[in-house]
Amino acid sequence: MPADSPGLAHDWLDHDAGPVVRPYAVTQGRVSPTGDAIDMLAFVVATAPVNHQGARLQPEHDAIVAAAWEPIPVVELASTLDLSVGVVRVLLGDLRSAGLISMHEPQAASRPHDVDVLKAVVNGLRAL
Template sequence: MSQDGPAVSGHRTASWYDDEAGPVVRPYAMTRGRTRSAAETPLDLIALVVSETRRDDPVHDPTLSPEHLDIIRMCRDEPLSVAELAAGLDLPVGVVRVLIGDLLDAELVHVSRPVPPAELPDEQVLREVIDGLRAL
């Protein structure tokens, strides 16, 4: 971080930018200091996020940050996992979870969870069902 800020009472103040990266917004600033969202839906890495808005339906909510709008845009065409959104936005997963929670509360996205492998039917059961249907 650059220490070239103006002198205040004989001390230099730290600048809020990195010379190579440009302006830096700390993750806690994006989430307003929150580490969890109010959303009751568990947001694991494979949870799929889908935008509730259509492509021609712009969101005009002044409470939404640019990152919120990016999530909505990214999920309009196809569902994306929490992990994919975090990678695409270049943000920590914890921050993305909080932002998605905000969008869930505003009903701008919905989240679906893939069925865990333990809850999938056994392959033998599926074969028996197929054999039974063929016998009809």
């Protein structure tokens, strides 16, 4: 297929509707990441370039690693790549298990909420 043929090179893209490929096709039907849960505010950092010899990765995996050479939050990564957060979480799980990224959770997300603080906030809102 010649690269300069109009309409043939990008049949998967509808310029009005966006990509025709559904999110479940990108994640191969998976809805949760492998390993631990991934917080939306966690920072992603690439640890190694994508190795195509042993890994069966998709172009979306490559795009994530390329975008994560500097720390980037999961939600910003999803926005940058124009993918849903759920899809990005599944793909990040793949990359984490392959050792191509590391995740850095914010401290507030890694510890449980203080019930007393939450009660004080609720009482303060009621007082308004």
